[in-house]
Amino acid sequence: MSTRDITYSEAIREALRQEMQRDPRVFLIGEDIGVYGGGFGVTLGLIDEFGPERVIDTPISELGIAGAITGAALTGMRPVGEIMFMDFVTLASEALVNQAAKIRFMFGGEATVPFVLRTPMGSGTGAAAQHSQSLENWFVHIPGIKVIAPTTPYDAKGLLIAAIRDDNPVLFIESKLLYKTKGPVPEEPYTLPIGSAEVKRQGKDLSIIAVGVMVKRSLEAAEKLAQEGIQAEVIDPRTLKPLDKETIIQSVIKTGKALIVHEAAKTGGYGGELAAVIAESQAFDYLEAPIVRLAGRDMPIPYNRTLEYHTVPQVENIVEAARKLARLEV
């Protein structure tokens, strides 16, 4: 397998292209995904390769998109929808939550709804309150949907291909701030298991479990902490549902300390679930300090860049929280 460095965005595009080449049932549908290339340019050029029949520009109708991929998936296709900003998933939620997620179960366990809905989350672009949210936990809460949030180009490609081949509705959450980050990616198609976390950095002093762009920030924080002699282990769940609990639990058993970092508002966020997973497991007996959650403030994302910066965890906040936890100052 030949491997080269490409961006997170290119890795996603490559996954889409290769799956479309492999499987005629795969098509793309969303707002401005054709000539425009998608709100963040992820699908750029695919319309030239596959034509407007397989790269379908829609009206601004998020519910229509989510409903259409549900119906198409039920009748033999494997659609990949795009919602331009995760905030707009709220408009599509009827089709996702009441329809797609429940169809298999409520109709007796026979139908499959094999679609992927891609959408970018997160702040850091000065886009303010309605274009910056991280709503992953809304959907983690719904039985019947899988939720994936990759943070490296390698993971993004492997998990997207796995998601397209999966027989369930999958919400594939991309991190806006990671689109331009680069990393090694094999040219050939490959899949990664859905439901497998990865230890992105080994450490013995504390476990940092982070979501989305916070994985990158936690790795940067871990570098700084290492200079102080603190060895942080950084875990990326990669798939939020199903969650690989075991990797997290084993890490916390080893380190005795857990710091959870995500960008979504703290109250009702995914961190509560992660904390509960740790607290309900045998890792509880190994905890040397309370579990710490570092998350977005319970407020909308502000427009002003300085205010926005202070609304969600930054590298220095992670360093500080980790340092305190490592020294048992919590």
Place this chain on the structure above:
Amino acid sequence: MANYKKFFVLDVYRRIYLVREFELRAIEERRRGLIPGFIHSCVGEEATAVGACLALHQDDVITSTHRGHGHLLAKGGDPKYMMAELAARSSGYCKGRGGSLHIADFDLGILGANGIVGGGIPAAVGAALAFSLRKEKRVALSFFGDGATNQGSFHEAANMAGLWKLPVIFFCENNLYGEGTPQSKQAPLCDLAKRAESFCFPGVIVDGNDPLAVYEATREAVERARAGEGPTFIEGKTYRFRGHYEGDPQVYRIPGELEEWQARDPIPTFRQRLIEQWSIAEDEIKQVEDSVQQQLNEAVAYASSAPIPQEEEALEGVYADIHGGKVF
């Protein structure tokens, strides 16, 4: 009106009679305790379901509504498995997990009844998109009520279908009530077919209590769809004889209206036509009715003795590949 053969109209009668009698039997079985959950009966609206589905092939698909028993029976659903589902039994269509609001049979092209008003419309457009992409001559027909035309889901889906000329039929059963509020108090127009104009496809009004009129309008719409000419909106004017759900006190009903519509009850009206227009003997009709009653007796007996789902079965089928709820 075309010159229909006797066996055809007798079969149409059998179908509408089956829907009516199924509903009455379900209401009765709910009262007796066999059926534990909600029923939104379609008594009075049999002709729209039957007429529309007569124009479809088995591999065409429908999406249905909370008032969906008629649609499912008309598309070929077996009263036995339907009754068992209503009775929440594991040999019901959905293993007792769905109930009245959530019955489907994907082999018959029934993509499901729906507990959300307007919930099935976008999925029907998605199915039509799939057919169109694969260049298949299949169509999707979405049943919904007058109330659903006030939902965003209808407008988003109809706009997409009109834009892409998809093989989909929007079948609106205008029964004059959206749950507990008259249609006239829910929208600024009463001929809902006019809504089609804004999506640039035909909107047709039809007597929703006449199964043959419905059949003809739908057949035309299906032909248009199969020919690649795009969607049609059909508004069947009909009336809901019973409450929104069984047990609804119906305090909102406009006085005198029910009696007016009962005079146009689709079942006795069509029965009379069999005798007058097609000279069908009373005996022959009675035979059809008896066979339907027999079928329903068997359905109730089947449901009554059908196995009750076990707790461990309940965890199956949330995901296609994760069983027993273990992973989470």
